[in-house]
Amino acid sequence: MKHFAPILLTVGLATTISTSHAQQQPNPAVQGYAYGQSTLAKAPYSMADLKSLQTSLLFTEEDVKALRQSKAILADQTDAILDVWYGFVASTPELVYFFGEAKTGKPDGAYLEAVRKRFALWILDTADANYDQRWLDWQHEIGLRHNKLKKNKTDRAPSVAQVNFRYIPALTIPVTTTLKPFLAKKGASTADVEKMHAAWVKSVLMQTILWSQPYIKDGGF
Amino acid sequence: MKHFAPILLTVGLATTISTSHAQQQPNPAVQGYAYGQSTLAKAPYSMADLKSLQTSLLFTEEDVKALRQSKAILADQTDAILDVWYGFVASTPELVYFFGEAKTGKPDGAYLEAVRKRFALWILDTADANYDQRWLDWQHEIGLRHNKLKKNKTDRAPSVAQVNFRYIPALTIPVTTTLKPFLAKKGASTADVEKMHAAWVKSVLMQTILWSQPYIKDGGF
Numbered sequence: 001m002k003h004f005a006p007i008l009l010t011v012g013l014a015t016t017i018s019t020s021h022a023q024q025q026p027n028p029a030v031q032g033y034a035y036g037q038s039t040l041a042k043a044p045y046s047m048a049d050l051k052s053l054q055t056s057l058l059f060t061e062e063d064v065k066a067l068r069q070s071k072a073i074l075a076d077q078t079d080a081i082l083d084v085w086y087g088f089v090a091s092t093p094e095l096v097y098f099f100g101e102a103k104t105g106k107p108d109g110a111y112l113e114a115v116r117k118r119f120a121l122w123i124l125d126t127a128d129a130n131y132d133q134r135w136l137d138w139q140h141e142i143g144l145r146h147n148k149l150k151k152n153k154t155d156r157a158p159s160v161a162q163v164n165f166r167y168i169p170a171l172t173i174p175v176t177t178t179l180k181p182f183l184a185k186k187g188a189s190t191a192d193v194e195k196m197h198a199a200w201v202k203s204v205l206m207q208t209i210l211w212s213q214p215y216i217k218d219g220g221f
Numbered sequence: 222m223k224h225f226a227p228i229l230l231t232v233g234l235a236t237t238i239s240t241s242h243a244q245q246q247p248n249p250a251v252q253g254y255a256y257g258q259s260t261l262a263k264a265p266y267s268m269a270d271l272k273s274l275q276t277s278l279l280f281t282e283e284d285v286k287a288l289r290q291s292k293a294i295l296a297d298q299t300d301a302i303l304d305v306w307y308g309f310v311a312s313t314p315e316l317v318y319f320f321g322e323a324k325t326g327k328p329d330g331a332y333l334e335a336v337r338k339r340f341a342l343w344i345l346d347t348a349d350a351n352y353d354q355r356w357l358d359w360q361h362e363i364g365l366r367h368n369k370l371k372k373n374k375t376d377r378a379p380s381v382a383q384v385n386f387r388y389i390p391a392l393t394i395p396v397t398t399t400l401k402p403f404l405a406k407k408g409a410s411t412a413d414v415e416k417m418h419a420a421w422v423k424s425v426l427m428q429t430i431l432w433s434q435p436y437i438k439d440g441g442f
Contacts, residue, residue, distance in 0.1 A: 220436040
């Protein structure tokens with residue numbers, strides 16, 4: 001697994017994620033984290049659309065249970081998980097590019113750090129598996145923030161205009177592959193780790209599909 | 222796993238897949254199967270793009286080996302696999318819709334059967350894992366055939382205009398989840414079955430990302 005050596009970027013990424021992020025409520029202290037805020041636009045997909053997507057992904061109540069089981073396991077490991085994820089991004093030029101300054105190509109440390117704080121909350125939100133209109137609207141906002149429509153705005157980052165679509169669903173694999181050892185670190189049975197991992201794969205793929213919506217031509221989503 | 226009960230469509234789907242499909246060369250006898258044909262347009266993504274996508278998917282030579290190992294295991298099971306996949310599609314209104322006649326909504330038996338023959342070859346091609354320009358051009362063509370640009374044309378099917386994007390990456394899950402028991406049927410070790418399954422997940426997700434290209438707004442792919 002040499003890909004995952006936590007080769008941290010030379011810019012400072014050693015953000016300490018406070019334990020308060022492990023709580024169930026949105027953390028307004030993290031800049032740009034807007035889950036549940038009434039200022040968000042309404043998602044262009046409905047709860048019925050989500051249900052159909054879940055059906056096509058074989059996503060069931062068992063997956064909801066497995067995701068929720070993972071929350072207590074992951075809650076105090078988000079910083080270590082992010083070290084691995086950021087290590088992968090940092091060691092993959094195709095990916096660190098999207099955190100680069102548009103003019104120089106140099107990774108933007110402040111931008112990386114701002115995203116990282118929200119990323120920690122995203123782990124916990126994914127584990128919460130609470131699907132409602134608020135959740136849909138937040139997925140829509142996350143998608144916009146990858147797309148040229150809104151990338152960089154939250155953090156006023158001087159970065160490249162958008163994350164190319166192709167890398168968004170692709171990241172399902174490194175995110176969930178590297179998560180698996182963390183799921184196994186707190187004594188869950190092998191069968192439960194497998195279930196949690198499978199639920200994470202489905203959930204991340206489902207989310208990345210929703211995030212892709214702003215990239216899709218009219219009528220094609 | 223009640224989702225996978227092979228509830229076959231009431232239209233006749235009992236196509237016998239001839240063993241010749243298990244051979245490595247394209248099978249020109251299957252109508253519309255055009256892998257390797259010089260008539261195909263050049264893909265809008267390059268081999269370098271593919272390599273970057275594979276990196277982001279953690280797709281390595283180990284996965285190529287695992288896919289190729291799966292070929293001999295799957296070669297005489299394609300018909301049984303397709304019974305399960307078609308059973309899932311048939312029992313999922315959101316999916317069978319895309320095989321429906323545009324006017325009546327009724328599943329189009331001839332269309333389903335024509336696609337099924339190519340689907341069997343797709344299993345073997347995925348297991349072959351030979352990535353070159355011919356392969357890229359064929360992925361491009363497959364993508365176009367899901368999109369309104371080319372859906373229905375190959376089979377002159379009177380069906381709905383396109384498969385919505387969202388279901389294309391999503392199908393990675395049912396395709397690979399239901400494949401796993403077939404990977405285990407010929408005595409491979411549990412570890413090898415896991416490796417083959419993981420390689421299939423990466424390969425199918427990779428292909429569905431490439432197939433999504435015609436859906437993406439200019440510059441976003």
